[in-house]
Amino acid sequence: MRRLPSFFALRAFEAAARLGGFTQAGEELHLTPSAISHQVRALETWFGRALFTRGVRKVTLTVDGQRLLDQLSPAFDQIEDACAELRPLQSRSELAVHCSPSFAAKWLGPRLPQFMAAHPSIVIRMSSSAEPADLAKSTDIDVDIAYGLPPPHANVMVEPLGLESTVPMCSPRLLEGRDSMTPADVLRFTLIDSKVNPVQWTDWCKLNGLKLPAGARPSFDRGSMVIAAAVDGMGIALETTRFAQRDLERGDLVILDGPSFHRIERVTHFICYRKSAIDNERLIAFRDWMKAQLLPAT
Known part of the structure; x- marks a missing residue:
């Protein structure tokens, strides 16, 4: 016969320890924070030692709690994988x-x-x-x-x-009357920020030996919106050519490039x-x- 505490108490502890709180664990397991706390208390009673140090608004793992989490999380991963392999697919296709x-x-x-x-x-x-x-x-x-x-x-x-090139790009209408561009010329235009892009204008300026001008800039939280704004002539976007490929092929956008420009390439x-x-x-x-x-x- 296995000598184990309640599975529900173990699950509540693992969720709270992994997510960093009783509230977060309750959201994942669809239980109230007090129910999670009750399960954890029962587990601590079973072990005869504290697993969390309780503060005013947060809890932190004790040394014993961390040791239990290190062993318990891989075990839950294995249980989850075993169940997933046997679970019928919604559709074979x-x-x-x-x-x-x-x-x-x-x-x-x-x-x-x-x-x-x-x-x-x-x-x-x-x-x-x-x-x-x-x-x-x-x-x-x-x-x-x-x-x-x-x-x-x-x-x-x-x-x-694969690697993606992140480059400045804009509508060709924005460049009418200009025969060539340098990296410094880019900063004379409105720069459009892409908030979720891991590559920012500060990175591009540093690579090209420039200082980013201070001041507010228009920003979007989607790369697709940044590209659309550039197509509409709002300013210059710093985005991946992977996202902009179709707009570049149609001629709606052009890349600001040349011998003096340095591209950022990242996965x-x-x-x-x-x-x-x-x-x-x-x-x-x-x-x-x-x-x-x-x-x-x-």
Whole structure:
């Protein structure tokens, strides 16, 4: 017979310790903070020692609590993976893909018809949000295309999706009457901020030996909105050529470039999926198709 405390108490403790509070744990487990506190108290009674140090508005793990969390979280991960493997899929043909709204609108969405034509038996179920999906919890999502490197997880594969060039770009109407541009000339225009982009104007100015002028700038919290503002002639955007590829090809935007310009190149997107699904044929087909589509940015 196993000598174990209540599973519900262990689950409440693990959630509170991982998320940093009883309120957050209650939101995840759909319980009140007092119910989480009661479960944790029962667990502390079972062990005969404190697992949290309780403050006025927050709790912190004791040494014993941290030791328990270090052992308990991997065990819950294994339980979750074992259950996910046996859980029936909603549809054998579906592949649930999650990504940021801008990636969906500017890159993935316009190309999905090509994937569907090449793989007619696979039905893509798309969702998007500003926050990356947590594949350790979101069992209804098969693939997450993360914007920025996600936190490491023992049971999640994370693969980079190649370097992206982030460059200043604007409507060609903004440059009428100018034969050439230097990096210093860029700063004479209205600069558009992209709040969620890991590359900012300060980074570009530093790389190009310039000082960013002080003052407020128009800003947007979506890369797609930044690009749309640049197309409309609001000013100069600093965005990835991956997001702007179609606008550049149509001539709605031009890149401000030349011998004196230095580009910023970074890996900013990653494809994430569970290690337990590494042999999933639908997932492999989608991953390989994406990598084939992602040619080096120009």
